Amino acid sequence: KQEVTQIPAALSVPEGENLVLNCSFTDSAIYNLQWFRQDPGKGLTSLLLIQSSQREQTSGRLNASLDKSSGRSTLYIAASQPGDSATYLCAVSGTNAGKSTFGDGTTLTVKP
Amino acid sequence: DTGVSQDPRHKITKRGQNVTFRCDPISEHNRLYWYRQTLGQGPEFLTYFQNEAQLEKSRLLSDRFSAERPKGSFSTLEIQRTEQGDSAMYLCASSLHIRRVSEQYFGPGTRLTVT
DSSP states (O other): OOOEEEEOSEEEEETTOOEEEEEEESOOOOSEEEEEEEOTTSOEEEEEEEETTOSEEEETTEEEEEETTTTEEEEEEOSOOGGGOEEEEEEEEOGGGOSEEEOOOEEEEEEO | OOOOEEEOSEEEEOTTOOEEEEEEOOTTOOEEEEEEEOTTSOOEEEEEEETTEEEEEOTTSOTTEEEEOTTSSOEEEEEOSOOGGGOEEEEEEEEOOBTTBOOOEEOOOEEEEEO
16 A cells, blocks of 8 residues: 655745755555645645656756655755745555545745 | 636535535546545545546445546536535546646545534
């Protein structure tokens, strides 16, 4: 059974700081890994998707990496802004990209 | 296209009543997923469809839960004889599964409160 862990559960940083969020998973036989952002009471917004054959993806100030062999992914946020405050979730999908297993997220607060 | 939509956005019901939620995916997407999320937790997978076929169903989905996607477009999730433990956010997502890429896009969710 796939298990996804995100550490830390909460993180508070001053504006402008670069930061890294971590995601680990127990079964390396994944189809892809996706990072999401969730604002309180809202749905999930897709940030980046990394296919199992890829090592990283970049979008603006965001960079996600994937190391399947060690069961780890990181989301790097450069020059953080108060608008980045949200919960960040990672999800891995197994065979044929069906079921996705989510971590419980890291709640980020960026202080002005 | 405006993305994945869900209706209703909020539902309050009494224990024992039946409820039905609707999800409209992004129009060209062939896959549709249902998840349930409780406060402070990540979403839990319930079921997914490819076109009109239900390909996987979680053990979390008891006999009281049923989902359909009759024409491969919108989907409904029905909960019969609701219990207080069913209170949660129900999330729908869709994706275009093609050439080993299947990026999921989520709707705003339906928040269910069972009193």
